[in-house]
Amino acid sequence: MYKYKKKEIIINDLKKYVGNEVLFECEQFRIKYRDRMGIVGNSGIGKTTFLNMLAGLDKKFDGIIENNFNRTFFVPQFDEFPNWLGVNYIIRRAKHLSKISDIQGNFIIDQLGLNSLFQQKYGTLSGGQRKVVLVGVALLSLPDLLILDEAFNGIDDNKRRELFTFLNKWIENNKITLIFVSHNKNDLALLTNKVIKIKNKRITF
């Protein structure tokens, strides 16, 4: 019989090793539906590693991570597309692969100002513009869990304000659960309302 599972991530007795060394551990935790979770910690402490584990991209660990979301989308810290790919192609393809309606898809494209980048190759974009394209691709895929790894580096203050206003509304209206790694306290305050700390090899809440 089909058993309904709540949209959440359940973590139990987690231990992550790098070589023989424990990188971090966590006894028990749940990331619940519609949480907006910030993750903080010093450089090299294991934030990106933890995100990869939550997204199901890194399965080498002891313990349990049960991700019961239907569509997890992970926006990585670094570039994802080859330089020669056209922005127009990247965005049209993301829209095509998704079940998003034309109205919603065009709304995202419009709000993020992606039209103005359509004629460019990905490799000719600035660092900030690349991030906006990655966020656009993420939203077009209609995720129910959105994982952002320092996704806003390089975006200027004006664009950042516009982007955050739009993102906040979009996340709220579309009931998206958010996990967001950042070193920027303002960004964390604007987008999240709970925090996970990674410190002294432990994940705490």
Ligand SMILES: Nc1ncnc2c1ncn2[C@@H]1O[C@H](COP(=O)(O)OP(=O)(O)OP(=O)(O)O)[C@@H](O)[C@H]1O
């Ligand atoms: N596959 C791997 N092999 C060896 N070491 C690894 C591997 N993956 C991660 N590490 C190490 O684990 C540590 C944590 O890396 P990670 O990128 O998760 O840190 P971070 O907290 O995201 O850092 P930053 O804030 O600088 O992005 C680093 O010391 C890294 O070198």
